Amino acid sequence: MLKAVKQTLFSTGLQNPKFTAAEEKKQGQDYEIRTYQATKWVSTTLSGMQWDAAMSTGFRRLFSYIQGNNHNKVKVEMTAPVTCRVDPGAGPACESQFTVSFYVPEEHQDNPPEPSDSEVFLEHRKEFTAYVRTYGGFSNENLKREELLKLLESLQRDGVKYVDKPFYAAGYDSPFKLTNRRNEVWVLKKEQE
Template identity: 55%
Template sequence: MLKALGQVLFTGLQVPKYTTVESKSKDYEIRTYEPSTWVSVTLKGTQGDAIMKEGFGRLFKYIQGDNDKKAKVDMTAPVTGRVEAGADPASESTFTVSFFIPKELQADTPKPNNPDLVIENRPEFTVFVRTYGGFTNDQTVQTEHLKLIESLRKDEVTFREEPYYRVGYDPPFKLANRRNEIWLLQ
């Protein structure tokens, strides 16, 4: 656990590889991510902040050794939350919270002991990315999601409104220079 906290506090974390494609706007970036492996848990609820925290906790146990190899897995970034919104604001949404698996374990990923966790092999994908700082919450996510949609519509870009991703790079105790993102699939 100390190694994971040390990585978050003092060194850069491994991130999935991507290339940036030229964008029509400064409001967003277009990225194409290489195929990669992630560990994920899917949860349902109406409060995204609480669901993300619960999912993070379950995934953190996995990287702390709750897997078939009892292996400690280095913390990576970002933590993604794939959101499939419910039929209306009062309905439950489906959240898939995921950690990127470090490169050295991509080919031989430890299997989760928790049956709710799955190893996910993501194929190459392209996303429109809106980056914003500060602490994030459900309201901020909704606002930034709508801003990204507005920018893409203004630029007459083809994109998928659902699902969307809420993405975070920083631990909750980092106070300054925080990085958050909203992703929409091309």
């Protein structure tokens, strides 16, 4: 458990899902285009009005899973990023759906342990392409929204086709890492119709 807590707190050497980045950025382009391979994630979904509260509750559920709260009682290595898929509600005073996820490490991709908690599930994400904006500092609900709006403005400026919702936030660092923090917002590429 100490190793998992240390990895979580200091996010050193954590496995990340594999992706291929588009080779060249155009001048003035402030986002990256990434294609992620099909992978498995462990996830939990919450409804609510507050992004940060959902992230906190979701993180605790998933951390319990990687600490052995699964059918095999297996400890699973911490990975990065922690993602939060946001399916916005119908209006500003409506609840949104938040799906918080940990990437399943390579050694468990073929056969991840089944969760013991009924609110935690295994998710198979198909290959997808995302527009990604990276930013530093300590992230919070307002900053995520600001960065998402900047990404959407950039995509509209560049005439890029994208999916309005859902969108994702991704965090790579523990709350105890003070410098060189990495956060992202992801918007999915609209597939050819």
